[in-house]
Amino acid sequence: MTEKIFDFRSDNVGGVAPEILEAIVAASGGTAAPYGDDEWTRRMVRRFSTVFERPVQVFPVATGTGANSVALAALANPYGAIYCHATAHINVYESGAPEFFTGAKLVGLPGPDFRLEPAALDEALSLAGRGNPTRVQPFALNLTQPTDFGTLYTVEEIAALTEVARRHGLSVHMDGARFANAIAALGCTPAEMTWRAGVDVLSLGATKNGAVNAEAVVVFDDALAAAIPWHMKRGGQVLSKARFVSCQLERYLADDRWLERARRANELAAVLARRLTAIPGVTLVAPVQVNMLFLRMPDTAVAALDRGPFHYYKLGHDVRLVCRPDQEPEGIDALVECVRRGAAS
Helix, strand or coil: CCCCCCCCCCCCCCCCCCHHHHHHHHHHHCCCCCCCHHHHHHHHHHHHHHHEEEEEEEEEEEEEHHHHHHHHHCCCCEEEEEEEECCCCCCCCHCCCHHHHHEEEEEEEEEECCCCCCCHHHHHHHHHCCCCCCCEEEEEEEEEEECCCCCCCCCCHHHHHHHHHHCCCCEEEEECHHHHHHHHHHHCCCCHHHHHCCCEEEEEEHHCCCCCEEEEEHHHHHHHHCCCHHHHHHHHCCCCCCCHHHHHHHHHHHCCCCHHHHHHHHHHHHHHHHHHHCCCEEEEEECCCCCCEEECHHHHHHHHHHHCCCEEEEEEEEEEEECCCCCCHHHHHHHHHHHHHHHHH
16 A cells, blocks of 8 residues: 655645636636636636725736746836845746846845845845946836745835835835735735735735636736736737636635635644744744745754655755645644654654
8 A cells, every 4th residue: 555645845736626626617618708808807807806905907827937927027127127035936936037028137135034124125226326327227126925935024014115116216016926825824905915015016826725827917007007918928928718717816816715725724834833843953944924834953854754755845954844725634743753753863
């Protein structure tokens, strides 16, 4: 009999939320116009406008990298610079896609707990050489929320950073691959964390929280939204059967199940963090604020994890564990016991 594997690699390794599958099946009946000119996409835009408490323009895409690249391209100028944290997803894990789509340069800044600080951003922008034709010109700020290390910007911190960006003439993009986890953790509304805090464009991810390759570019500025269709087509991001992504996104936000799943994943990560850090020699690399843990542990504990039955990722000397809403309790128990035995050996 094959031993059961407990998978902590990421939240996109799990299955599909039942209501999302039902929405796909319902959308499959009959025919519909292609490329987003369909009733499912129009319903999706109305749903997002309700959830974000104002009219918004929404464009369905299939990948987070595509969403980020299209969103930044709408803000871009090809002789410019996009400011972000040095560990931002767009700077580390997208193989140059944002630079390719925008023609711009990414400028990564340091900051504690993998977050930008307003004073440091203000200083960097003050020294950027605005108006100097020999220097790339700042035009956009990227905020990854939550960060790739699972830390969060509060609503007040987002507003402080966007205020600095505005003062220096920058637009603001938020990379929200785990947007639901951030909303669930902070207890705020989508509006409070985005346009009310000064965000112009949001890449909202649903794939990591129960959808099937469903992401959205949410635009709060109609002038920016007007350019998005051209960037999507030029970048190969226009979906032929867009209704099958739009129907997922519309159903995703139709009730509180998206937040219940995210809240459950966050809670499981908090429990796992408490249990693991009670083991001598196991420490956190970053605060556990959503569903992601980054830990340092004795080599013997890592070797024990490697022997299984677990899937997880290593980032240099760090162990990364991500909890899903449907994470098996027995898997958490088994992982904690494995680390405990390994650390004691």
